[in-house]
Amino acid sequence: MIPSYYEFSNRAKVLSGEAAIDHIPFELKVMECARPIIVTNKQLIELGLLKVVLRALAEGGVQVGAIYDDVPVDSSVAVVNDLAAVYRDQGCDAILAVGGGSVLDTAKGANIVLTTGSEDLNEQMGNEIIVARAMVPFIAVPTTAGTGSEVTGAAVIKDIERHTKMGFVSYALVPDVAVLDPRMTVGLPPRLTASTGMDALTHAVEAFSCRQANPLSDAYARAAIDLVREYLPLVLEDGRNASARLAMANAALLAGVSFSNSMVGIVHAMGHSCGGQCSVAHGDAMGILLPHGMEFNVDHAGPRYAELLLHLAGPEVYASTPAADRAAAAIETVRAMLQFTHERAGMPTKLSEVGVTLEQLPGIATAAMNDGSMTFNPRYAEESDVLQILKAAL
Amino acid sequence: MASLMQVGPGPAKRAKRLVAGVVFGVLGRGTVACARLDERVRTEVMTWPDGTVITLSISPGSPRTTIRWEGGRLKALGSKTDAESTLLVSFKSVEDAFPALIGMKSVLQPFAEHRATVKGDLALAMSLVRCLHIVEGYLFPDIMNRRILPLPAKREVGHLRAYVALLGTSADLGVPSAASAPSAASAVASSGTSEASGTKGDTA
Ligand SMILES: [Fe+2]
Numbered sequence: 001m002i003p004s005y006y007e008f009s010n011r012a013k014v015l016s017g018e019a020a021i022d023h024i025p026f027e028l029k030v031m032e033c034a035r036p037i038i039v040t041n042k043q044l045i046e047l048g049l050l051k052v053v054l055r056a057l058a059e060g061g062v063q064v065g066a067i068y069d070d071v072p073v074d075s076s077v078a079v080v081n082d083l084a085a086v087y088r089d090q091g092c093d094a095i096l097a098v099g100g101g102s103v104l105d106t107a108k109g110a111n112i113v114l115t116t117g118s119e120d121l122n123e124q125m126g127n128e129i130i131v132a133r134a135m136v137p138f139i140a141v142p143t144t145a146g147t148g149s150e151v152t153g154a155a156v157i158k159d160i161e162r163h164t165k166m167g168f169v170s171y172a173l174v175p176d177v178a179v180l181d182p183r184m185t186v187g188l189p190p191r192l193t194a195s196t197g198m199d200a201l202t203h204a205v206e207a208f209s210c211r212q213a214n215p216l217s218d219a220y221a222r223a224a225i226d227l228v229r230e231y232l233p234l235v236l237e238d239g240r241n242a243s244a245r246l247a248m249a250n251a252a253l254l255a256g257v258s259f260s261n262s263m264v265g266i267v268h269a270m271g272h273s274c275g276g277q278c279s280v281a282h283g284d285a286m287g288i289l290l291p292h293g294m295e296f297n298v299d300h301a302g303p304r305y306a307e308l309l310l311h312l313a314g315p316e317v318y319a320s321t322p323a324a325d326r327a328a329a330a331i332e333t334v335r336a337m338l339q340f341t342h343e344r345a346g347m348p349t350k351l352s353e354v355g356v357t358l359e360q361l362p363g364i365a366t367a368a369m370n371d372g373s374m375t376f377n378p379r380y381a382e383e384s385d386v387l388q389i390l391k392a393a394l
Numbered sequence: 395m396a397s398l399m400q401v402g403p404g405p406a407k408r409a410k411r412l413v414a415g416v417v418f419g420v421l422g423r424g425t426v427a428c429a430r431l432d433e434r435v436r437t438e439v440m441t442w443p444d445g446t447v448i449t450l451s452i453s454p455g456s457p458r459t460t461i462r463w464e465g466g467r468l469k470a471l472g473s474k475t476d477a478e479s480t481l482l483v484s485f486k487s488v489e490d491a492f493p494a495l496i497g498m499k500s501v502l503q504p505f506a507e508h509r510a511t512v513k514g515d516l517a518l519a520m521s522l523v524r525c526l527h528i529v530e531g532y533l534f535p536d537i538m539n540r541r542i543l544p545l546p547a548k549r550e551v552g553h554l555r556a557y558v559a560l561l562g563t564s565a566d567l568g569v570p571s572a573a574s575a576p577s578a579a580s581a582v583a584s585s586g587t588s589e590a591s592g593t594k595g596d597t598a
Binding site: 128164375 | 507511
């Protein structure tokens with residue numbers, strides 16, 4: 001399938017593997033940077049993850065300009081502006097973000113402020129409107145294998161005063177370097193491993209079946225799902241398995257490249273609003289909602305799901321499943337994966353298990369309709385459709 | 395080195411920009427007309443923050459059309475206005491806008507294909523797209539609507555009444571009550587209107 005028009009970009013240089021973090025000093029030198037600000041949070045420092053990075057920088061003769069460890073769970077305008085101010089005050093010349101989604105989003109927000117010189121982030125809100133010859137050099141080190149934020153051009157930042165969530169989408173936000181080092185994820189507890197893994201899987205499935213899917217993003221999505229199929233069970237069995245951890249980090253990155261270009265759909269729209277309205281963890285919402293979203297889409301995305309069976313279930317299952325049954329089998333495989341993570345790591349399988357109530361569903365449905373991801377879903381959904389899917393997932 | 399060739403956009407692209415300008419004008423007025431005629435559009439508009447100024451344009455800046463929602467009144471400001479947009483949808487080129495404007499493609503398509511940029515709140519852009527789907531249902535014949543609308547067009551009044559309504563440039567909907575403010579996490583809270591009643595007007 002080839003769309004009438006598409007765009008694709010993946011400008012991040014990827015460093016993947018053993019001692020990848022020890023290459024950061026070299027990458028900084030190549031970008032003519034000498035004084036990075038490190039963006040992270042206190043929890044990661046306590047876990048000892050930052051020490052790995054600091055040792056590598058020290059060994060490589062890099063002078064750290066500042067360590068900003070005040071990033072909260074939800075990134076906010078105040079934190080972004082604060083980070084930008086520290087960067088300027090300390091005379092930094094690069095951003096080195098070490099963390100999960102909120103750390104990377106905060107770093108992207110600060111990069112917008114620093115690059116555009118904009119005092120008000122609101123002015124930069126939107127889709128593809130950031131205009132800059134070059135952004136501040138930006139290296140991302142993810143500490144979970146899920147969001148893919150290290151290669152995506154999207155950031156969400158809360159404006160607490162105005163009670164809004166600001167969305168920023170631009171290729172300019174993609175980090176220059178993405179560093180995947182198994183040392184960053186070997187300590188991830190099974191529950192979080194499962195949840196972030198299901199997020200990565202959802203990125204790949206949605207990117208592959210959404211309206212902007214294209215041959216380039218497809219290639220990344222297929223590769224991502226192959227890795228999830230093979231390695232998610234392994235990392236849940238033994239979290240210290242470094243090569244399996246690295247494979248899952250690669251899966252998340254591949255899925256990130258895919259959806260950064262061809263976007264996500266209704267599962268993310270509903271998941272974002274479950275997060276916003278009921279504080280459901282993003283990966284949990286993804287795991288719960290993915291099979292339901294696929295059911296809803298199957299009449300429109302059936303052939304795409306059928307193709308995905310090859311990657312979700314492997315070549316033997318694909319070959320032995322009649323063509324007409326493959327789409328349904330793909331959905332069943334996703335259900336089975338969720339069930340597996342439930343048994344192995346206690347992943348929730350219903351919205352009610354994560355505290356969502358029937359009364360909250362209409363509010364979630366309304367919010368989902370206003371989520372930009374709805375635009376890309378293969379099947380147009382009305383609010384009543386969304387409500388029905390949510391009820392089925394309760 | 396070859397000398398610089400003076401090549402203009404050519405007659406085809408100029409004509410497309412002219413047509414786009416006309417359609418933009420109709421879409422602006424059509425949205426206002428539908429806010430008067432159609433409950434669904436009215437409900438969408440009532441969730442917009444007071445002072446919302448929405449502009450549709452084609453890069454580098456024209457043609458364009460602007461509508462403003464302020465003090466309970468939705469007004470089509472046309473192409474010549476100084477009002478600063480709070481939501482600016484800009485097609486990257488005339489070729490990106492044209493198929494959607496003449497009813498050859500869905501308005502969702504340019505968004506899904508990286509053909510338009512959106513400056514402002516993406517949740518508001520989603521509301522605008524839903525409105526435009528309804529507006530198109532009134533403006534275009536169903537034979538076209540079947541191709542460009544995600545669902546069959548539903549109309550609360552006939553085509554003819556909608557065309558006549560295009561003559562008006564404003565709709566007084568009344569100030570929204572707090573209860574009608576969107577519950578979307580991403581929606582801007584419409585503050586300061588809690589004491590006003592949500593009366594609906596139908597002044598042409
Ligand atoms: Fe996600």
